[in-house]
Amino acid sequence: MVLIPEPLTAKAFAPFGDVIEANEAARSFLINGGTTERFHDLAVVTAEAEGQAGHEAARVGISVFRGQARTFPLTIGMLERHPKGSQAFMPLQDQAYFVVVAPQGENDKPDLGGLRLFYASSKQGVNYHQGTWHHPLLALSDNADFLVVDRIGGGPNCDEFFFPDDDPITIDAAL
Numbered sequence: 015m016v017l018i019p020e021p022l023t024a025k026a027f028a029p030f031g032d033v034i035e036a037n038e039a040a041r042s043f044l045i046n047g048g049t050t051e052r053f054h055d056l057a058v059v060t061a062e063a064e065g066q067a068g069h070e071a072a073r074v075g076i077s078v079f080r081g082q083a084r085t086f087p088l089t090i091g092m093l094e095r096h097p098k099g100s101q102a103f104m105p106l107q108d109q110a111y112f113v114v115v116a117p118q119g120e121n122d123k124p125d126l127g128g129l130r131l132f133y134a135s136s137k138q139g140v141n142y143h144q145g146t147w148h149h150p151l152l153a154l155s156d157n158a159d160f161l162v163v164d165r166i167g168g169g170p171n172c173d174e175f176f177f178p179d180d181d182p183i184t185i186d187a188a189l
């Protein structure tokens with residue numbers, strides 16, 4: 015199956031999470047004596063508080079992911095989800111990237127028939143809601159830095175699902 019990229023919009027991505035974008039659709043207001051515009055409450059960050067013994071207490075943290083460009087055509091073989099918290103990615107440079115998500119299917123697995131490939135511009139971040147099936151970062155340029163906000167500590171928080179070999183899922187080109 016070849017995935018066809020679609021533009022990332024808040025409406026299309028709503029079943030999976032939030033689009034973080036300072037645009038006219040966002041609620042914004044002036045602060046700091048009119049010197050700053052606040053694009054308010056663009057994404058919902060969640061992190062379950064309870065952790066597992068032997069792990070640092072669960073909390074929300076900020077990291078930077080430095081991705082390297084994927085090569086195409088690209089065959090993807092898995093999806094993951096974070097059952098205990100959301101995960102947000104915001105480009106820190108002028109780089110577009112791909113986002114792959116899928117709805118929850120039966121038997122606690124992703125519904126591969128509902129796979130979606132989004133083309134995210136350098137002005138758009140994504141926030142995967144808690145438990146959303148997604149592919150790990152798909153950078154389209156080398157040394158692509160992303161600010162990441164997600165749950166830190168508290169024990170394991172990443173379920174993986176590997177695709178059956180009989181139906182390769184590919185992305186043909188980086189556009």
Ligand SMILES: NC(=O)N[C@@H](O)C(=O)O
Pocket residue numbers: 094101148149150151
């Ligand atoms: N493993 C890790 O922290 N990264 C993934 O969660 C990802 O979505 O890129």
Ligand code: NI
Pocket residue numbers: 094096101148149150
């Ligand atoms: Ni992830």
